[in-house]
Amino acid sequence: MAQRDSRGASTPQGRTNDIVATEKERFGGIKWGSAFFGWLTAIGMTVLLSALATAIGVGVGAANSTNVNQAADQASKNAQTLGVASGIILAIILFLAYYCGGYVAGRMARFDGARQGLAVWLWGIIVAVIVAILATVAGSQFNILGNLNGAPQIPVDGSLLTVSGIIGLVIALIVPLLGAILGGKAGMHFHRKVDRAAVERRTDVVD
Known part of the structure; x- marks a missing residue:
């Protein structure tokens, strides 16, 4: 039978919670270095997924187009739909x-x-602000995020004043925030499984 430890936890889950609480007290908090590497991963995935989406779109467009004039007519009719998509x-x-x-x-x-x-x-916001300031002071050629489709960036040419600009900014801010938070929780959850496995193993040895 599992013995009660010095803090009163008598189950593997209770002992796991105690251990995690102690470790979190000492090593918890935001780790900006880890977050920076996470941001680099996010930017890399943005580039890869954008390239993949573009390639698929080009392939589908080529397959569905019989001639240039017909493709142009179809594009003009479906411009709003394509914008939403x-x-x-x-x-x-x-x-x-x-x-x-x-x-x-x-x-x-x-x-x-x-x-x-x-x-x-x-990190994405900080880099976007720095790039926006640099582009304003030194020129648009320094707007390095402009070549990354979908990378959050702060418009410096007045495009934010349009409805589409506002919607685009909301997408570029809120959606990444939700994704990053959910991803962070999923990454942390892996370690909780490792902690539980270690405690359960220790309990089996004690028993």
Whole structure:
């Protein structure tokens, strides 16, 4: 039978909670280094997924187009639909990319997965602000995020004043935040499974 430890926990889950609480007290909190690597992962996934989506779109368009004039007519008729579809695809790409980034940060930091995901998102905002300032002062050629489809960036040319600009900014801010937080929690959850396995093993040995 499992013995009660010095803090009163008498079950493997109770002992796991005690151990995690002690470790979190000492090693918890936002780990900005882990979050930075998570952000790099998110940017890399954004590039890869955007390229994949573009390739699929080009392939589908080529398969469905019989001639240039017909393709142009079809595009003009479905412009609004394509805009909505593009927004949905962008949201999916950002969610998946930042979910991966949050997961990496959560796995590296072990604790406070939601905070690690938030830090990944904050890195994206910090870099976007720096790039926007640099582009304003030194020229648009320094807007390095402009070449990354879907990468969160702060418009400096007034495009934010349009309805589509506002919707795009909301997608670029809220969706990555949700993805990063959920990814961070998932990455942290892996370590909780490891902690439980270690405690259960120790309990079997004691028994």
